[in-house]
Amino acid sequence: xxxxxxxxAVTQQGVDCIIVNPADVSQTDKESVNKMIAFDxxxxxxxxxxxxxxxxxxxxxxxxxxxxxxxxLFVKKQTRSKNQIVKGQSDYPVNYWxxxxxxxx
Numbered sequence: 001x002x003x004x005x006x007x008x009a010v011t012q013q014g015v016d017c018i019i020v021n022p023a024d025v026s027q028t029d030k031e032s033v034n035k036m037i038a039f040d041x042x043x044x045x046x047x048x049x050x051x052x053x054x055x056x057x058x059x060x061x062x063x064x065x066x067x068x069x070x071x072x073l074f075v076k077k078q079t080r081s082k083n084q085i086v087k088g089q090s091d092y093p094v095n096y097w098x099x100x101x102x103x104x105x
Contacts, residue, residue: 024052
């Protein structure tokens with residue numbers, strides 16, 4: 001949900017705003033030619049409740065998800081680096097790692 005921040009910003013300004021799945025909004029050939037008809041049709045569908053908004057998680061839940069994704073990314077990069085060191089495919093020569101381990105002891 002990369003566009004949720006737009007909905008949250010508009011809502012904070014006091015405007016009712018929902019995010020709609022584009023597949024739920026039908027379009028006819030007549031609507032594609034005349035934009036005013038398309039606007040009226042969608043406005044009526046929204047007023048009558050035919051079009052419903054998708055679930056938008058709260059800001060805290062989005063931050064938690066981002067934190068979990070970042071941790072997964074760091075663990076993946078750490079594992080990759082460890083495997084490169086073990087296999088000797090690192091950007092640094094093997095002697096560099098041996099010297100680094102000797103200093104750490």
